[in-house]
Amino acid sequence: MPRTFQFFRKRSPWPLKTMREIYRRELADLVSHGDAMPTVDACDNPKKGTMSPGVARMYIGATGKRDNGQAYVMVGIYLKICPALPAFGLLDFFLSHH
Numbered sequence: 001m002p003r004t005f006q007f008f009r010k011r012s013p014w015p016l017k018t019m020r021e022i023y024r025r026e027l028a029d030l031v032s033h034g035d036a037m038p039t040v041d042a043c044d045n046p047k048k049g050t051m052s053p054g055v056a057r058m059y060i061g062a063t064g065k066r067d068n069g070q071a072y073v074m075v076g077i078y079l080k081i082c083p084a085l086p087a088f089g090l091l092d093f094f095l096s097h098h
Contacts, residue, residue, distance in 0.1 A: 027077070030077055030079055031077050033079050035079060035080070036077050036078070036079045037077070037078045037079070038075070038076070038077055038078075039074075039075070039076045039077065039078050040073065040074070040075055040076075041073070041074045041076070042071070042072075042073050043071070043072055043073070043074065044058065044059070044060050044061055044062070044069050044070065044071040044072075045060070045062065045069055045070055046060050046062060046063050046067050046068065046069045047068055047069045047070050048068065052070060053070075054070045054071075054072070055068055055069065055070055056068070056069070058071055
């Protein structure tokens with residue numbers, strides 16, 4: 001029996017409404033902290049195949065050339081609660097459609 005994350009996600013109950021409420025509550029606590037810092041990160045990844053959304057020919061920094069890939073922007077929040085335990089929260093992400 002495989003023990004992959006995909007296997008776990010597929011076979012575990014994920015009540016979407018409850019999970020969203022918990023995530024939003026935890027994220028609201030993180031965002032409202034006085035030392036929270038917003039982050040914006042543009043990412044691009046090479047992608048092969050035809051099944052993923054947003055795949056287009058573009059410059060991919062990881063390969064240093066034009067290639068098929070996905071580009072997206074993640075908007076998040078960072079809070080260093082203690083030196084060994086930074087906290088991150090993903091506010092939103094945008095998949096680029098070139």
